[in-house]
Structure formats: C-alpha cells, structure tokens
Amino acid sequence: MLSKFLLLAGIVHSQKNKIMSFLSVRGNKYLPIKVLEGTLLPGTIFVIWLICSRLNILSKDFFPSPGDVVNGFHEVLNDGSFLDNLGMSVIRVLKGFLLGSTVGFVIGITLGMSRFLEKLITPIFNAIRQVPLPAWAPLLVLVSLGEMSRVLFIAIGACYPVVLNTFEGVKNVRNDYVEVGKVFKFNRVQRFFKIILPSSFPSTLTGLRLSLSISWMLVVAAEIFMTSGGGIGEMMWACREYSRMDLVVVCIIAIALVGFTMNFFMQKMEMFFSFWRLTLKQSR
Amino acid sequence: MKSTGTLSVTNVSKKFRVNNNEIHVLDNINLSVKAGEFISIIGLSGCGKTTLLRLIVGLESDYEGDILLDGRKLNGPSLDRGIVFQDHRLFPWLTVEKNIGLGIVGKSDTEKKEIVNNHIELVGLKGFEKSYPYQLSGGMSQRAAIARSLVNQPEILLLDEPLGALDALTRMYMHKELERIWKKENITMIMVTHDVEEALYLSDKIVVMSARPGKLQKIIPVPLARPRDRASVEFAEMKEKVLEEFMLHTEPHFTYTI
Amino acid sequence: MNTKGETQVKTILIGFIVPVLLVIGLEIICKLEIFPSQIVVAPHKVLITFFDLISTGELLEHLRISMYRVLTGFVLGATLGFIFGTVMALSPRSERIIAPLLSALSQVPLFGWIPLLMLWFGIGETFKVVFIAFGAFFPMLINTFEGIHGVPRSYLEVARAFEFSSAKLLHKVLLPAALPSLFTGIKLALGMSWMLVVGAELVAAGEGVGYLIVWGRQLFQMDIVFVGIAVVGSIGYLMFLTLNALEVSLISWHRPLSKK
Numbered sequence: 001m002l003s004k005f006l007l008l009a010g011i012v013h014s015q016k017n018k019i020m021s022f023l024s025v026r027g028n029k030y031l032p033i034k035v036l037e038g039t040l041l042p043g044t045i046f047v048i049w050l051i052c053s054r055l056n057i058l059s060k061d062f063f064p065s066p067g068d069v070v071n072g073f074h075e076v077l078n079d080g081s082f083l084d085n086l087g088m089s090v091i092r093v094l095k096g097f098l099l100g101s102t103v104g105f106v107i108g109i110t111l112g113m114s115r116f117l118e119k120l121i122t123p124i125f126n127a128i129r130q131v132p133l134p135a136w137a138p139l140l141v142l143v144s145l146g147e148m149s150r151v152l153f154i155a156i157g158a159c160y161p162v163v164l165n166t167f168e169g170v171k172n173v174r175n176d177y178v179e180v181g182k183v184f185k186f187n188r189v190q191r192f193f194k195i196i197l198p199s200s201f202p203s204t205l206t207g208l209r210l211s212l213s214i215s216w217m218l219v220v221a222a223e224i225f226m227t228s229g230g231g232i233g234e235m236m237w238a239c240r241e242y243s244r245m246d247l248v249v250v251c252i253i254a255i256a257l258v259g260f261t262m263n264f265f266m267q268k269m270e271m272f273f274s275f276w277r278l279t280l281k282q283s284r
Numbered sequence: 285m286k287s288t289g290t291l292s293v294t295n296v297s298k299k300f301r302v303n304n305n306e307i308h309v310l311d312n313i314n315l316s317v318k319a320g321e322f323i324s325i326i327g328l329s330g331c332g333k334t335t336l337l338r339l340i341v342g343l344e345s346d347y348e349g350d351i352l353l354d355g356r357k358l359n360g361p362s363l364d365r366g367i368v369f370q371d372h373r374l375f376p377w378l379t380v381e382k383n384i385g386l387g388i389v390g391k392s393d394t395e396k397k398e399i400v401n402n403h404i405e406l407v408g409l410k411g412f413e414k415s416y417p418y419q420l421s422g423g424m425s426q427r428a429a430i431a432r433s434l435v436n437q438p439e440i441l442l443l444d445e446p447l448g449a450l451d452a453l454t455r456m457y458m459h460k461e462l463e464r465i466w467k468k469e470n471i472t473m474i475m476v477t478h479d480v481e482e483a484l485y486l487s488d489k490i491v492v493m494s495a496r497p498g499k500l501q502k503i504i505p506v507p508l509a510r511p512r513d514r515a516s517v518e519f520a521e522m523k524e525k526v527l528e529e530f531m532l533h534t535e536p537h538f539t540y541t542i
Numbered sequence: 543m544n545t546k547g548e549t550q551v552k553t554i555l556i557g558f559i560v561p562v563l564l565v566i567g568l569e570i571i572c573k574l575e576i577f578p579s580q581i582v583v584a585p586h587k588v589l590i591t592f593f594d595l596i597s598t599g600e601l602l603e604h605l606r607i608s609m610y611r612v613l614t615g616f617v618l619g620a621t622l623g624f625i626f627g628t629v630m631a632l633s634p635r636s637e638r639i640i641a642p643l644l645s646a647l648s649q650v651p652l653f654g655w656i657p658l659l660m661l662w663f664g665i666g667e668t669f670k671v672v673f674i675a676f677g678a679f680f681p682m683l684i685n686t687f688e689g690i691h692g693v694p695r696s697y698l699e700v701a702r703a704f705e706f707s708s709a710k711l712l713h714k715v716l717l718p719a720a721l722p723s724l725f726t727g728i729k730l731a732l733g734m735s736w737m738l739v740v741g742a743e744l745v746a747a748g749e750g751v752g753y754l755i756v757w758g759r760q761l762f763q764m765d766i767v768f769v770g771i772a773v774v775g776s777i778g779y780l781m782f783l784t785l786n787a788l789e790v791s792l793i794s795w796h797r798p799l800s801k802k
Binding site: 037038039040041042045061062116119120121122123124127128130131132133134135136137138139141142143213216217218219220221224225233236237239240243245248249251252255256257259260263 | 553554556557558559560561564581635638639640641642643646649650651652653654655656657658660661662736737738739740741744745752755756758759762764767768770771772774775776778779782
Binding site: 176177179182184194195276 | 343
C-alpha cells in the first residue's frame with residue numbers, strides 16, 4: 001500500500017512540469033494556486049459541515065449531512081417526479097420569458113422609434129414598473145387563470161429588462177450612423193433594418209439575458225405563491241412542509257445549476273452576437 | 285472631359301440658433317468648383333469648413349444663398365454626392381464588403397458583387413473582404429470608407445478631414461492613394477483639412493477660411509506639377525504662401541498675433 | 543425660456559392621457575358590469591378603500607412594519623455587501639478566496655432561499671430580515687467591488703506620486719471615484735429589499751403591506767389588493783426618487799449616463 005503510494009507520488013513528481021502546464025492556462029503559471037485559493041473557503045466549510053454532522057453537533061433537521069444530501073439526490077432521481085417538476089418549471093419559464101420578452105421587445109422598439117409614444121407610454125410604464133414583482137401574485141390569483149396566472153407573473157418580470165434595454169439601444173444608436181443612412185438615401189424601413197436594429201441588438205441581448213435570469217427567479221416565486229401547478233418551487237415548498245431539509249438543499253442546488261446553465265448560454269450568445277463591439281473595449 | 289461635377293456656391297450664409305442666440309457660422313461664401321477639380325478647404329477649427337461641407341452634402345439645411353450642382357439646386361442628400369467622414373463610420377456589425385455594398389441600390393446581386401469587388405480593388409483592400417471594422421487599422425478603415433462612398437459613382441466626393449485620425453506616415457501614404465483614386469475615378473473632390481501639406485500635395489486650389497463668422501479669406505491656386513515633391517523648393521514656397529494667410533510663416537516678426 | 547416650460551408641461555400632460563383613459567374605461571366597464579366585481583373594480587372604489595384604510599390607521603401600521611423590516615434587512619445586507627466588496631477589491635487574494643463561493647451562492651434565485659431560511663429561522667422577523675439582507679447583499683457587493691476595482695489606474699498613479707497614505711488613498715481617491723457605482727448599488731439593493739419584503743410577507747406574515755394584499759385576496763376584495771399594489775409601488779418609487787435626489791446632490795461632478 002505504502003509502496004504503491006510512493007510510486008504514484010514519484011510519477012506525479014516526475015511529471016510535475018507537465019501537470020503544471022496542463023493546469024495553467026496559457027502563460028498564467030499561478031493559476032493552479034489561484035484555483036486552490038478559490039476552493040479554500042468552500043472546502044473549509046465543507047469539512048466543518050462534515051465534522052459537525054459526524055459528531056452530531058448540528059441537528060439533522062436543520063443541517064443535513066453531505067451524505068444526506070447525496071442520498072436525497074438518489075432518492076429524488078429514482079422517484080422521477082423530481083425531473084418532471086424541474087421540466088415543468090423550465091417549460092413554464094420559457095413560456096413566460098417568450099411572452100414577456102416578445103412584448104417587451106415590441107414596446108421597447110416602439111418607444112425608441114416614436115417620440116410621441118415615448119411621451120405617452122413611458123410615464124405609465126414607469127409607474128407600473130415600480131410595483132414590486134411579488135405584489136402581482138395575489139392579483140393574478142384572484143383573476144384565477146390557472147397556469148396562465150403563473151406564466152403572466154413571469155412575463156411581467158421578463159418584460160421590463162427587455163423594454164428598458166431595447167429602448168436604450170434604439171435611443172443610443174449613434175447619429176453618425178444615421179447620417180450615413182441619410183447620405184445613402186435610406187427610407188424608414190431600410191433605416192430600421194440596416195441601422196437601428198443591428199446597432200441596438202447587443203443591448204437587446206443584454207435585456208434578454210437579464211430577462212431570462214429574472215424569469216428563473218420568478219418561476220420559483222410563482223410556484224410558491226401560486227401553488228398546485230407543480231414545478232420545482234412547489235416541490236421545494238412541500239419538502240419544507242415535511243421538514244425534509246436534505247431535499248430542500250437538493251432542490252436549491254438543482255435550481256442554481258439550471259439558472260447557471262441558462263445564464264451561461266445567454267452570455268455566450270450575447271458575446272457571439274456582439275463580437276463587433278470589440279473595438280470599443282479594445283480601444284479603452 | 286467630364287461634363288458633370290461642377291459646383292457653384294453663391295452668397296451662402298448659415299446661422300445656428302443656440303439658446304435664442306444667433307451664431308453666424310458661414311457668412312457670404314462664394315466658391316465655384318470645376319468638374320474633376322481637387323479643392324481643399326483649410327482653416328482653423330471653428331471656421332465653419334465642416335458646416336460648409338455638410339451643406340454641400342445635404343446633411344444641413346436652412347441656409348441663405350444658392351448651392352448648385354451642375355446647375356441644379358441641391359435638395360437634401362443624394363447619391364450624386366458621396367462623403368467620407370473623419371471617423372470612418374463603417375458599420376461595425378458588417379464586414380468590409382457588406383459595408384461597401386451598403387449604399388448600392390437598384391442593382392442585381394451579381395452586378396452588386398462586381399461593383400463591390402472593383403472598389404475593394406480600387407482602394408487596395410483585397411483579402412480583407414470578410415474582415416470586420418474592428419480588425420482593420422485606421423488607414424484600412426478609411427480606405428473602406430472611401431470605397432463605400434464611391435460605389436454609386438457620385439459626381440462629387442466630399443472628404444471631411446478623412447485622414448485626420450491617422451498617424452503622419454500612414455497619412456503621407458494615403459495622400460498618394462487618394463491622388464491615384466482621384467485620377468482613376470476622374471471625379472470632383474472637395475476636402476476639408478487643417479493640414480497645409482496635405483492640401484498642397486493634393487489640391488488644384490486651396491480655399492482658406494477665417495473664423496467667426498466663417499468667411500472665405502483667399503483662394504490660392506496650386507500650379508505645381510503632379511506628382512508633387514514635398515522636398516522641392518516650389519513646394520516650400522507655396523507652403524510659406526499658405527501659412528502667411530495664418531500669419532504662421534517663418535519670416536521674423538516683432539509681434540505675433542494669433 | 544417660455545417655450546421650454548410650455549413643452550415640459552405638455553410632455554407631462556401627454557403622460558396623463560393613458561392613465562386618465564384607463565380610469566374612465568374601467569369606470570365604464572364597472573358601470574356596465576361586464577366582469578364580476580372581484581376581477582375588475584372601479585377606480586373610485588379603490589380610492590374610497592384607500593382613504594378608509596388610512597383613516598382607521600391600518601394602512602400606516604402595515605407600512606410602518608414593512609418599512610422597519612426593509613430598513614433592518616437593507617442596512618444589514620448592504621453593510622455586509624459594502625465590506626465584502628471593499629475587501630475583495632483591495633486585496634486580489636481575498637477576492638480569489640471569497641469570490642467563487644459567493645458567485646456560487648448568487649446562482650440561487652432569491653426566492654429559492656425562502657424554504658431553507660424558513661426552516662432555519664422559522665416564520666418570524668428573523669427570517670424576513672435575513673431574507674431581505676440576502677437580497678440587498680449581492681447588488682451592493684458587486685457594485686462596490688466594481689466601483690473600487692474600476693478606479694482608473696491613472697488616479698492611483700497620481701496618488702502614488704503624491705505619496706498618499708492608504709487611509710488618504712481610500713478617503714480621497716477610491717471612495718469618491720467609486721461613489722457613483724456605490725450609489726447604483728444602494729439603489730439596486732434598496733429596490734431589491736422592497737421587492738423581497740413584499741415577497742416574504744406574502745408567504746409568512748400577519749402584518750405588513752404584503753400581508754395586506756394577501757388578506758385582500760383571501761377576502762376576495764380586489765379593491766384592497768389594488769390599494770396594496772398602488773401603495774407598494776408608490777413607496778418604492780418614492781425611495782428611488784429620494785436616492786436619486788441624494789445622488790445628484792452628493793455627486794455633482796458625475797453626470798449620470800441615463801439622463802442626457
């Protein structure tokens with residue numbers, strides 16, 4: 001046993017340079033150390049957590065051990081309803097997001113293009129926007145549209161960032177570019193499709209990314225405030241009622257992972273579509 | 285000889301209103317440009333030279349007097365006048381070839397492609413068709429902008445300090461290029477600049493403007509043979525002559541007033 | 543001068559067109575009894591309910607309680623966010639140690655914490671304050687960090703050239719340069735707190751404006767629900783306006799991008 005370990009250590013040592021260069025990203029030779037530093041705090045917490053739960057210092061009802069959480073994952077994955085609920089939430093989010101962002105995009109473009117409509121709509125839009133999002137839930141419950149209530153609830157939150165960012169994007173189209181259009185005698189349609197839309201698109205994408213992450217936050221709220229439609233939020237709520245702390249933690253981790261994945265893809269998409277903005281950042 | 289591309293500016297004045305104050309930007313400008321001529325407008329900043337250019341392009345309106353192109357009065361921007369801005373103003377979301385093809389109208393796709401290719405060749409950007417503006421150097425961007433402004437075969441090309449943002453060496457190189465393009469396309473060019481050497485190297489006539497209000501101070505013909513030699517005595521003498529207009533020439537003075 | 547004032551008045555008046563039409567439309571719809579009164583309620587009834595709730599003192603009591611929760615949670619969360627943000631911005635090592643954990647935690651949608659926090663802290667005041675503090679923490683952290691981290695190098699070089707002490711550096715260079723960003727953080731954190739107090743009161747409370755809305759729903763009284771929504775909206779807006787005014791008066795040298 002010991003000899004095997006020593007052998008392994010020897011191999012590792014002889015390959016040290018290779019391993020180091022594998023770990024370090026191009027030229028950054030301190031990266032492994034930096035990564036280690038990042039795991040220090042979570043690692044410490046994890047170890048304390050492990051020790052405390054082994055020694056039964058913390059009550060299991062409040063602080064499930066890492067093992068409990070792993071078991072919880074096994075339990076819910078075998079059950080099947082967990083993935084169903086997660087899927088329901090994802091679909092619900094996509095519905096609300098699509099509805100809200102489409103409406104938001106149209107409003108944002110309209111307000112950005114027309115001075116009069118901007119003056120007409122902006123005040124009431126801003127007034128409505130001041131209402132904290134959860135406050136809409138009881139109203140939507142009273143209107144009792146079932147699943148539509150939850151989708152609408154998400155759509156309201158999803159709409160705002162898209163409106164604001166699209167509007168901002170359209171308003172900030174550089175007059176220089178508009179003048180180029182004038183020199184080439186562009187008509188309104190050409191001006192919109194050749195200048196305003198592409199130029200404001202990155203800003204719209206930022207809005208869409210924010211919108212999706214708000215939607216994901218709100219789906220959990222929607223499922224807690226407006227129960228009996230299924231979904232990961234409702235499952236979590238039920239686990240709380242049964243004091244299944246381990247399953248609550250499982251749900252939290254799952255929600256975070258899905259949210260992270262969504263955000264990651266949106267970010268990649270944003271970068272992909274706004275690569276031409278590079279100059280601005282590079283020249284700074 | 286080309287019959288189109290003559291420009292006449294008669295008694296043109298332009299005022300801006302800022303906070304209920306009238307500011308005279310241009311005062312009684314008279315200028316006539318023959319077809320195929322290269323004219324430089326030179327002056328200190330704030331003398332209204334860019335405004336004059338924008339009036340000719342049609343991006344500014346509400347002026348007094350007449351601006352006639354081939355005898356017709358101008359009415360807003362039109363495809364018979366091209367412009368190159370100081371900041372190239374290429375659309376950053378389009379490739380070089382898409383940018384150059386931006387203004388082409390009423391042509392089939394194959395014709396369009398041919399026109400774009402010809403102009404890419406004209407300005408020497410072969411191999412960069414698919415590049416985006418952020419991948420180009422300042423000089424290359426300005427070449428693309430020149431190509432974009434020429435695709436509709438305008439009768440007159442206006443250049444608003446087109447090389448102002450470039451470094452000195454690139455600028456000298458671009459002077460040659462600009463002269464080549466001007467000769468090849470055989471069109472009228474009017475360039476705004478504040479670089480005396482640049483104006484001397486390129487122009488048939490130099491228009492000197494004074495500031496506040498913008499007035500035409502003097503029109504100096506440049507009778508030097510092309511291609512011009514910056515190091516020649518004649519060139520230096522012409523330079524002195526232009527600089528005299530700005531009281532910047534090298535003769536000794538007891539007092540300097542600028 | 544006169545024309546400028548006139549156009550401003552005109553702009554404001556145009557903004558009132560839609561709300562006025564909305565009110566008139568709703569009144570007509572209610573008169574014609576197209577929808578049941580539990581779904582659409584006449585604006586004048588909402589107004590009457592509003593004054594009723596004020597005269598009985600109920601509304602103000604609910605508001606006082608919610609305000610107290612928001613302020614405690616906000617102060618707690620924002621202070622912690624500010625401290626962590628400053629430390630992380632000043633020391634790259636501490637950033638490398640703390641940032642991964644915090645960014646992992648911030649991946650959890652805020653409402654996802656509700657069940658966990660309720661199990662840990664019960665349904666009392668602690669739960670609400672912690673929940674609100676959670677929400678206020680992250681925007682404050684990010685904006686403090688970016689504000690201080692984003693101070694232009696050239697300013698730091700000036701400070702080094704004049705041999706500023708670290709205290710002077712923080713006080714004279716870093717904080718003033720980061721102030722606009724700090725204000726953004728405060729605004730976002732307060733807005734978030736206000737949203738979360740309503741959220742927390744919807745699920746677990748016996749008083750507070752969020753509870754008022756739930757209570758209206760349980761009684762099937764749309765007018766109370768609307769009064770609640772309008773009140774939380776207005777208070778949120780007032781807080782935002784106050785902070786904006788404060789920002790303008792404190793950071794006169796900085797021209798916000800949003801206003802041209």
